[in-house]
Amino acid sequence: MKIAVCIKRVPDSExxxxxxxxxxxLDEAGGGVKFVLNPYxxxxxxxxxxxxxxxxxxxxxVICLGPAAAxxxxxxxxxxGADRGVLLQTDKIPADPFETAKVIAAELKSTAWDLILFGxxxxxxxxxxxxxxVAELLGLPCVTAVSHLDIEGTKGVAEREIExxxxxxxxxxxxxxxxxxxxxxxRYPALKGIMAAKKKPLEVKPVQPGAGALExxxxxxxxxxxxxxxxxxxPGAVGELxxxxxxxAKVL
Amino acid sequence: xxxxxxxxxxxxxLRKISHEVVTAAQRLGGGVEAVVCAAGAVQGADQAGKYGxxxxxxxxxxxxxxxxxEACAQALADRAKQGGYRTIVFAASATxxxxxxxxxxxxxxxxxxxxxxxxxxxxxxxxxxxxxAGKALLKVKVASQPxxxxxxxxxxxxxxxxxxxxxxxxxxxxPAGRVVVREIKAAPAGTLDVAEAQVIISGGRGLxxxxxxxxxxxxxxxxxxxxxxxxSRAVVDAGWRAHADQVGQTGKTVSPSLYIAVGIxxxxxxxxxxxxxxxxxxxxxxxxAPIFKVADYGVVGDLFEIVPKLTEExxxxxx
Ligand SMILES: Cc1cc2nc3c(=O)[nH]c(=O)nc-3n(C[C@H](O)[C@H](O)[C@H](O)COP(=O)(O)OP(=O)(O)OC[C@H]3O[C@@H](n4cnc5c(N)ncnc54)[C@H](O)[C@@H]3O)c2cc1C
Ligand SMILES: Nc1ncnc2c1ncn2[C@@H]1O[C@H](COP(=O)(O)O)[C@@H](O)[C@H]1O
Numbered sequence: 001m002k003i004a005v006c007i008k009r010v011p012d013s014e015x016x017x018x019x020x021x022x023x024x025x026l027d028e029a030g031g032g033v034k035f036v037l038n039p040y041x042x043x044x045x046x047x048x049x050x051x052x053x054x055x056x057x058x059x060x061x062v063i064c065l066g067p068a069a070a071x072x073x074x075x076x077x078x079x080x081g082a083d084r085g086v087l088l089q090t091d092k093i094p095a096d097p098f099e100t101a102k103v104i105a106a107e108l109k110s111t112a113w114d115l116i117l118f119g120x121x122x123x124x125x126x127x128x129x130x131x132x133x134v135a136e137l138l139g140l141p142c143v144t145a146v147s148h149l150d151i152e153g154t155k156g157v158a159e160r161e162i163e164x165x166x167x168x169x170x171x172x173x174x175x176x177x178x179x180x181x182x183x184x185x186x187r188y189p190a191l192k193g194i195m196a197a198k199k200k201p202l203e204v205k206p207v208q209p210g211a212g213a214l215e216x217x218x219x220x221x222x223x224x225x226x227x228x229x230x231x232x233x234x235p236g237a238v239g240e241l242x243x244x245x246x247x248x249a250k251v252l
Numbered sequence: 253x254x255x256x257x258x259x260x261x262x263x264x265x266l267r268k269i270s271h272e273v274v275t276a277a278q279r280l281g282g283g284v285e286a287v288v289c290a291a292g293a294v295q296g297a298d299q300a301g302k303y304g305x306x307x308x309x310x311x312x313x314x315x316x317x318x319x320x321x322e323a324c325a326q327a328l329a330d331r332a333k334q335g336g337y338r339t340i341v342f343a344a345s346a347t348x349x350x351x352x353x354x355x356x357x358x359x360x361x362x363x364x365x366x367x368x369x370x371x372x373x374x375x376x377x378x379x380x381x382x383x384x385a386g387k388a389l390l391k392v393k394v395a396s397q398p399x400x401x402x403x404x405x406x407x408x409x410x411x412x413x414x415x416x417x418x419x420x421x422x423x424x425x426x427p428a429g430r431v432v433v434r435e436i437k438a439a440p441a442g443t444l445d446v447a448e449a450q451v452i453i454s455g456g457r458g459l460x461x462x463x464x465x466x467x468x469x470x471x472x473x474x475x476x477x478x479x480x481x482x483x484s485r486a487v488v489d490a491g492w493r494a495h496a497d498q499v500g501q502t503g504k505t506v507s508p509s510l511y512i513a514v515g516i517x518x519x520x521x522x523x524x525x526x527x528x529x530x531x532x533x534x535x536x537x538x539x540x541a542p543i544f545k546v547a548d549y550g551v552v553g554d555l556f557e558i559v560p561k562l563t564e565e566x567x568x569x570x571x
Binding site: 011013014015016017019026039040095096097098099101123124125126127128129132133135136137141142143144145147157159160161162163164165166167168169170171172181182212213214215216217218219220221222225226228229230231232233234235237238239241242244245246249251252 | 319321322344345346347349350352353354356357358360361362363364365366378381382383384385386387388389390391392393394395396397430431432433434435436437438439443444445447448451495496498501502503509510520521524527530531532533539544545546547548549550551552553554557558560561562565566569
């Protein structure tokens with residue numbers, strides 16, 4: 001099995017969001033931002049490793065579009081067990097995910113992958129689409145938000161959560177899949193893996209994504225929720241809570 | 253210029269989220285054409301007129317009996333190209349999140365996804381989207397032709413603005429899909445999905461053990477079928493509740509009228525999924541729990557004493 005996994009370097013969700021002086025971006029330097037491998041991409045990497053282990057042969061390559069510092073993100077995936085990494089290096093990740101998709105698709109095009117895996121979404125921009133866009137650009141079948149997967153030969157069956165149920169989807173390989181939570185439990189890189197990762201091939205290719213058609217106007221803190229109140233303590237406060245929900249909030 | 257509002261149906265019945273799509277679309281001015289892919293007539297499709305659709309087009313093909321991602325994307329992209337719409341609006345529902353990028357890619361553009369606000373701006377559209385786990389709002393000018401948007405569910409409250417709603421049915425030819433929905437395993441009858449409920453009562457580790465969720469289920473029942481029971485990741489990972497019920501960054505994003513967090517501390521990843529709820533109530537024994545910072549109303553104390561009392565009071569209201 002030849003499997004590509006697209007991974008993104010994102011700020012840890014615990015990060016305190018400090019907005020840069022331009023009013024349009026995250027203050028990475030001043031804000032002391034900690035970066036991690038996008039959590040949904042961990043599910044994708046784990047799935048790729050399990051598929052390769054099951055097949056007994058193959059290759060897992062991880063591909064990341066990002067700044068030089070994203071080498072660290074790639075090393076994390078290599079430490080989990082991926083075989084090699086490609087950094088499509090650019091200082092600025094485009095605000096337009098279609099531009100990201102074009103660069104990634106161009107990199108993937110030259111190899112005959114059996115599977116190309118993505119995360120369901122990146123937890124920084126919440127775009128929820130790069131996998132689907134790449135699939136369309138490559139003309140490959142695509143199943144999104146996969147929480148369960150069976151593959152026999154070139155036939156796959158995936159499950160995805162929808163409102164009020166689970167959709168069971170048949171698809172042929174090669175295919176693009178985006179991973180949701182529930183697909184697997186990602187492994188932690190072991191010390192041995194971390195050591196081995198240092199010696200695995202990591203190719204750096206400078207790229208120049210287009211400007212795209214989405215222009216950031218402003219990045220702002222969310223409006224403060226109207227200061228809430230503690231209605232009281234214990235079951236004695238329930239009467240007052242219900243009164244407030246009816247008369248003040250008008251939700252009952 | 254006309255906006256194309258993409259409606260949703262399941263089993264031939266229009267999904268309520270479609271009203272939100274039409275409501276948002278008509279805010280851009282210039283008229284709304286609603287479109288839905290279906291195997292035949294869609295029950296409730298005429299409702300789109302009530303919320304502001306000038307025209308309602310049903311694209312029919314037998315393949316649309318179940319969600320057919322590739323066929324549906326092709327039919328919508330064809331329609332979009334013919335109509336030359338300035339903007340195409342989807343719901344960021346499970347289906348919309350899958351479908352919108354497929355259509356956008358066929359049109360050579362991206363989706364401005366999961367938006368919570370929108371406005372026409374000269375030749376383009378300016379949208380607002382929560383990013384960084386809801387800790388910031390990104391305002392983006394969408395200059396692509398067309399602008400493709402998806403709306404966070406439950407944010408655009410449907411507003412009635414009756415328009416002609418002229419119906420048109422067009423039989424379309426579509427390619428055979430490679431990705432085929434074989435079946436839908438439905439959740440047990442009577443359970444409302446958290447993504448669609450107007451009232452959500454979510455439980456966390458404070459519930460102590462899975463069986464205790466029955467106190468939340470009783471409260472949900474007291475709301476007479478409008479309420480769903482949600483969960484924090486801690487209890488989903490522990491296997492107490494299904495992942496479908498998880499609210500938060502790695503679960504569902506919800507914006508109900510009323511969100512009641514019970515025995516949930518309010519970690520940032522949980523808040524990411526529910527901070528756009530209209531009214532938030534927190535019940536927690538720790539008065540310093542972060543959930544109280546986003547709650548409109550808090551009650552400090554033991555949930556096992558407070559929730560049954562609340563259930564009793566709500567039952568009285570719903571008599
Ligand atoms: C990448 C990533 C993604 C994540 N995604 C999500 C997500 O999607 N959703 C999510 O929820 N979490 C998510 N988390 C986990 C999150 O960080 C928290 O660990 C989790 O939300 C905590 O769950 P909890 O509030 O139920 O448990 P705790 O934090 O343990 O809180 C339990 C609360 O119950 C209260 N309590 C205890 N007993 C009682 C009682 N008798 N009466 C009243 N109150 C009581 C306690 O005071 C406490 O505040 C994610 C974490 C990471 C790293
Ligand atoms: N800059 C990037 N480099 C590599 N993969 C990416 C990048 N951005 C997004 N992806 C992939 O696309 C998925 C969805 O991202 P998004 O559409 O931005 O929410 C992520 O989980 C990654 O798998």
